[in-house]
Amino acid sequence: MDRLKAMAMFVTVAEQGSFSGAARALKASLTTISRSVAELETLLGAQLLIRTTRKLTLTDTGRDYLSAARKILAQVSEAEQAAAGEFATPRGELLITAPVMLGRKHLLPVVTAFLATWPEINIRLIFSDSNLDLIDQQVDMALRIGNLPDSSLVATRVGMMRNLACASPELLDRLGEPRHPADLNAWPAIILNTGALPLTHWRFHEPDSGAMIDCRVLPRLSVTAAEAAVQAAEQGAGAARLLYYQVDDALARGSLREILSHYEAPPQPVQLVHASRGKMALKLRCFLDFAVPRLRERLSDQDKNSGR
Structure with missing residues (x-):
């Protein structure tokens, strides 16, 4: 048994959530995938997956092994890149992730320009409003909004992003202009639910003292996509608090208007983030050097247009 190959198959099964999904992703037969994982479990003397007719579930041992296997495969990939000259010549593939709308509006134009400049580097983009684990999921770089809790990550700031409350002109005509964040307690609210907590509390700041105001809102509508939150707000379903x-x-x-701008919380940093793995591959260094000034220009233009 090729242990590394079996390890990679197990990781793919776990990521795809099924043997059939892994077989499609790896362009291998279902029998080959199933046999390799079974042989791996026999070798380890432990069950990694609980198989039912509906789904696969990782055992506790399987979860621990998955994390370790991803790190081992990443180290093997790095060694292969070094041997292939990727630390001496900018070539290969980069996996980059970003929030959906931010990625489409600002990162994608930078990426397409980069590809035209560096023909030997390919990029795989994952747009998701949930933060992917850079280590476990072997992500080369992420565009993130907010301060980073993990000090093992290396961050390069490319801009700042406002978080503002807004409502449609029709809703404002009906309910009146709010004068204080507490006024929103009685308003219908649209919540963008991406897993960040707390969902039912919006944070504002006193303009004079800078004290935090924690405003509890009534979530009449909860959505998982920013585009849906914007559309619902435009249609008067409620107030929304979204990134600029x-x-x-x-x-x-003019389909939305800012509200409570004097109570707006400080903007959040926008950063390009990558894991600290020792020597940086040239393909990653090339992308960082290319993307940083261009993203800073795009986001500074946005900041000017915001009128703040």
Whole structure:
């Protein structure tokens, strides 16, 4: 048995959630995938997966082994890259992730320009509003909004992002302009649910003292996509609190208006983040050097257009 190959198959099964999904991803037969994972379990003397007719579930041992296997495969990949000259010549593939709307509006144009400049580097983009684990999921770089809790990650700031409250002109005509965040307690609210907590509390700041104001809102509508939150707010379903890049178009066309701007919390940093793995591959260094000034320019233009 090729242990590394079996390890890679197990990781793919866990990531795809099924043997059939792994077989499609790896372009291998279902029998080959199933046999390799079974042989791996026999070799380890431990069950890694609980198989039922509906789904696969990792055992506790399986979860621990998955994390270790990802790290081992990443180290093997790095060694192969070094041997292939990727630390001496900028080539190979980069896996980059970003929030959906931010990625489409600002990162994608930078990536396409980069590809035209560096023909030997390929990029795989994952747009997701949930933060992927850079180590476990072997992500080369992420565009993130907010301060980083994990000090093992290396961050390069490319801009700042406002988090603002807004509502449609029709809703404001009906309920009146809120004068204080507490006024929103009685308002219908649209919640963007991406797993961040707390969902039912919006944070504002006193303009004079800088004290935090924690405002509890009534979530009449909860959605998982920023585009849906914007559309619902435009249709008067409630007030929304969103990042500037998510609502800038709606603000420009007048279908949404800012509210409580004097109580707005400080903007959050936008950063390109990568794991600290020792020597940086040239392909990653090339992308970082290319993307940072261009993202800073794009996000600074957005900041100017916000009027703040």
